[in-house]
Amino acid sequence: MKLIINFSSTIFLLFTTSISAYTFSDHISPNFTASYLQFIANTGTFLLSRNKTFKAAIFNPGNQQTSFYLCIIHAASNTVIWSANHAPISDSDTVKLTVEGITIFDKNGNSKWSTPPLKSQVQKLSLTEMGNLVLLDQSNGSLWESFQHPTDTIVIGQRLSVGASLSSASSNSNLSTGNYKLTITSSDAILQWHGQTYWKISMDSKAYKNSNDDVEYMAVNTTGFYLFGHNEQVHVYQVGLSVANFRVAKLASDGQFTISSFSGTNLKQEFVGPDDGCQIPLACGRIGLCNDNSLSSSSSSTSSSSPVCSCPSNFHVASGNLHGCVPNDVSRTLPLACSSLTNNNHSQSNSSVVSFLNIGYGVKYFGNIYSDPIMFGVSLSDCQGHCSSNCSCLGILYRNSSGSCYMIENELGSISNGGEGDMLGLIKVNIGHDIDNEQNSQKDGFPVIAAVLLPIVGIIFLLALVFFLMWRKFTKSKKQEVKLGKQISISQHSSGDLDQDAFYIPGLPTRFDYEELEVATDNFKTLIGSGAFGVVYKGVLPDKTIVAVKKIINIGIQGRKDFFAEIAVIGNIHHVNLVRLKGFCAQRGHRMLVYEYMNRGSLDRNLFGGHPVLEWQERCDVALGTARGLAYLHSGCEQKIIHCDIKPENILLHDQFQAKISDFGLSKLLSPEQSGLFTTMRGTRGYLAPEWLTNSAISEKTDVYSFGMVLLELVSGRKNCSFKSRSHSIDDDHNNSSGNNGNSSNSSTTGLVYFPLYALEMHEQKSYMDLADPRLEGRVTIDEVEKLVRIALCCVHEDPSLRPNMVTVVGMLEGGTPLPQPRMESLNFLRFYGRRFSEASVIAEENEHGSVRIQQPRDSTRFVSRFSYISSQQISGPR
Structure with missing residues (x-):
């Protein structure tokens, strides 16, 4: 009977499958x-x-x-x-x-x-x-x-707009997202690997530039491959190809961008970039030495050269050839960059000994074509020293003739021959000690007397070593007590000053004299920024490195402590999304910090000022970079660091709109048990989390709230709190960054628009495109806007426990973490904030024009006095 039932079930399954499989x-x-x-x-x-x-x-x-x-x-x-x-x-x-x-x-x-x-x-x-x-x-x-929503391919009839990207698959059989990306900018099409550029259409000999117009989109059609301008009649760049009815442009899993057409029964490759196979970042794996096989490939545009791979001297092929080459000496290991946020046994630490392995002269690295040296006119030892102290640096290339120092950062790719004859390559390694191998190699052939005496000698040596270490620890602690006592007595001296010899932090990159920075800044001539506690000047060091010099003013007793705390905190912190401290000056009452120079300025100037409009992909890159930087501060350091003043002014932009967080030096350095004790207000109006106002515990979730507010500003391109005419729509008076332009003579009434409340209302109505910056003119989709708005609203939950941590936010922005729905019950406070801001703006206007004063409720007055009208200079850290 059971057999009959099973047989019947099988027949039924086959029958239903055959019906549904149409x-x-x-x-x-x-x-x-x-x-x-x-x-x-x-x-x-x-x-x-x-x-x-x-x-x-x-x-x-x-x-x-x-x-x-x-x-x-x-x-x-x-x-x-x-x-x-x-x-x-x-x-x-x-x-x-x-x-x-x-x-x-x-x-x-x-x-x-x-x-x-x-x-x-x-x-x-x-x-x-x-x-x-x-x-x-x-x-x-x-x-x-x-x-x-393209993945790694576009076809005829499809467009890839400015700011959009193609992402490679991991392999031909694994369609998960790989490490290569093709991005369209307003002037180019760029291939990148882990953020490092290795090809541009503008530098390809087969592409013709026809116009200086801005690029709007990339497309392939029946006649070729194009970067189009404002309409299809303007070809900014073009690659002419034979006529084909089906053509496909694809970013392959190996990082090559190819264009192929279908002819007969096969796809025919018509274009490949880059056509130098050794220019692919991982052509021969990590530190693999790539040689261009010119015999197997000419300059044809239809295929790339076939690389011949080997390992440099001092290296051999890794097991299974999965990761390229590794050092021959097993006691030397390749470090991981600090930006990987990975706790790995082979990662660089303060206790490891750093050395370099020579990979020879006449080598080149794919990233150097598109980057400038980090230093000019320096010695090889200076170049090595800079790399040794920078955990992001994994190797250097040094040109003897000019003293130029190039750095290989964050990820190691392949090396290739064919570079300048005087270009020397060095790979950084951590030095360990393989005791087991030494013991095994020396075990055979030991005489009997050695086997007897060696353990005895070893015990005596160990006892002597223990006594020596105990004695050194005792004397060292005494010296530290004496030194600490001297420093305390100096700090309590009536002059209240510390000279540069009385203050020392191990590992700080450089200590500058005041005169050096005076010369570097041309007597502090070029002002590039200012804040409540300091002003920032542009400077050029003797090695031609451009820097930003922050001169601390009105420092006071607490300010001096904060200055030293800032150096102690950031002097040894390196992350690709944090502004790097290059040095400091503490001399004769002068307090200055020397930072890397960010050539695109702050986010607020790019987003709200008169700069060209930030494209959507650029805004997404800024959001992701800022999130990664905060994630590192919150969970990637030995001690938790809370910034407490995340705002567009403290997010600086570098090439390709790489975002870096600045001014985390006055952050509070907290252990987990201390995080609930920090309640002193610090921040800027419009970005303050509710817990600041209720004297609740401050945690890293306070930064998450501020990040959410910044994310809303990235979406809209406007300040979250700004005066605007009530007769205008929400899109009028765009870019009012000063926050008080509503008092124009042309407007009879003004209102303080509280954009987070408007974003909440549009989220409830699913009207996400009403929130997008109108200057983008359709170059953003509703899905893209919804993604950022939902993340932002989750970040600004009133209850800090409902806010995601920054690691989770990074996952959401990258697409690997599903987007949650904002909790409406924890967002209703925005309605109260919006109402109070509106009341405050009406009172401010009426008081200014001498009209009837309105008596506000007590709670509203208290709220406005503590929140709406508190000066950003009063509670903001230095910029």
Whole structure:
């Protein structure tokens, strides 16, 4: 009987599968479910375009049987042009289409990927003849398109706008996001690996520049590859190709950007960048030595040269050749950069001994073509010393003829021959001691007497060593007590000053004399910034390094302590998203800090000032960089660091709009048990978390709140709190950064617009595009705006425990962490804030014009006096 039941069940399963496995043409309707097993007879295909040019399938790239992805595929060439889920699913996991969109579920019912919330219900899912997967409403209006969310490929009819990117897959069979990115800027198309540029279309000999117009988007069509200007008639850059009906531009998993066309039965590669195979960052793995095989490749544009790989002297191939080359000496290990935020046994530490291994002369590194030396006219030892003290530095290239010092930062790629003859390469290593190997190598052939005497001698030596260490510790502690007593007595002296010889911090990069900085700044001629506690000047050091010199003023007793605390905190902290302290001056009452120079200035000047509008991708890069910097301060250091004054003025921008946090020197350095004791107010109006006003405990979640407020300003391009005419719309008087332009003679009434409340209201209405900076003029999608607004609102929850930590925020911005829904019950305080700000603005205006005064409620008066009108200079740290 049981056998009969099982047999019947099997027949029923086969019958229902054969019915449901019908491949649809053109479109499907909601309440549709598909899995690979369900459509296995059609190799996972469940939807075809009208003429069967493209297909939608649950696909296993590389014919492996474990990882499946929802893909759009060019049928004739079997080329994947788009994939939905970066995390793979199994052959039994399901893709479901409902009126709310597409969702991919695993066998446990967990969502692995889904389309974002849509403005109306889905009527059907269509696959066009161009390869665009589109969700349509009942009026055939587009709700979502795969063309607007490219992965590693674009095809004819698809555009990649300025600020958008293609990201490589990890491999041909693993479609998770890899480490290579193609980004479109207003002037170029750039390939990057871990943020390091290794190719630009503007420097490719096969690309022709036709116009000085700003680039608006990249596209391929039937005649070639183009960077278009303001319309399709303006070709800023072009690569002319033969006529083809199907053409695909792809960022491959190995980091090469290729353009291919379909001819007959195969894809023909027409363009590759870079065409020098050794210019690919990992052409030969980590520290692999790449030689361009010119015999196997000419200057053809259709293929790159074939590299021949080896290891430099002092290195050998790593086990399995998975990671390139490693040192021959097993006691030497390659360090990890501090920016990796990784606790690894081989990471650099203060106790490790740093050395360098020579990789020879005449070498070059892919990143040096697009970067300047960090120092000029210095000796090799100076170059090595700079790298030794910088945990981000993993190696150097040094040119003897000019004394130029190039640094390899954060990630190690391949090295190649063919560089300048006087260019020397050195790789930094940590030195350890392989005792086991020494013991094993010396064990054989020992005489008997050695086996007897050595343990005795060893015991005597160990006893002597213990007594010596105890004696040295005792004498050292005595000396420290004497030195500490002297410093305390000096600090209590009536003069209240410390000269440069009485103050010392181990590991601080450089201590400058006042005269040196006076010369470097041309007698403090060029002012580039100012704040309540200091002014900042531009300077040039003797080695041509441009720096920012912050001159502390009105320092006072507490200010002096803060100054020394700032040096102690940041002197040995290095992170790619933190402004680096290069040195200091503490001489004859002068207190100055010397920072790396950030050539694009502060975020507020770029976002609110008269600078060219920040594109959406640039804003996202700023947000991600700032989040990474805060995550490091909160959890990447030995002790937790809370900034307490995150605002656009304290976020500085470098090349490619790399964001770096400044002015964390006056932050409070807290241990976990101390974090609840810090209640002294510090911050700036508009970015203060509610706990400042209620005397609640201050924690790292205070920075999360301020970051959320900055994120809203990045979305809107306006200050969160600014005066505007009530007769104007929310988009009028854009860029009013001063916060008081509402008093113009043309406006009869003014109001203080509290943008966070407006953002909350638009979130409730799902009207996210009303929040976007209107200057972007459609160059941002509703999904992109919604993502940042939801993250921002989660960050500004009134209850600090509901705010995500910055590591989680980084994951949300990167896309690896799902976006939560903001908790409305913890955001209602924004309505109170908005009402109080509006009341305060009306009273301020009426008082100014001598009209009727309105008596505010007590709580409102107290709130305004403590929050709305408190000066940013009163409670802000130095800039």
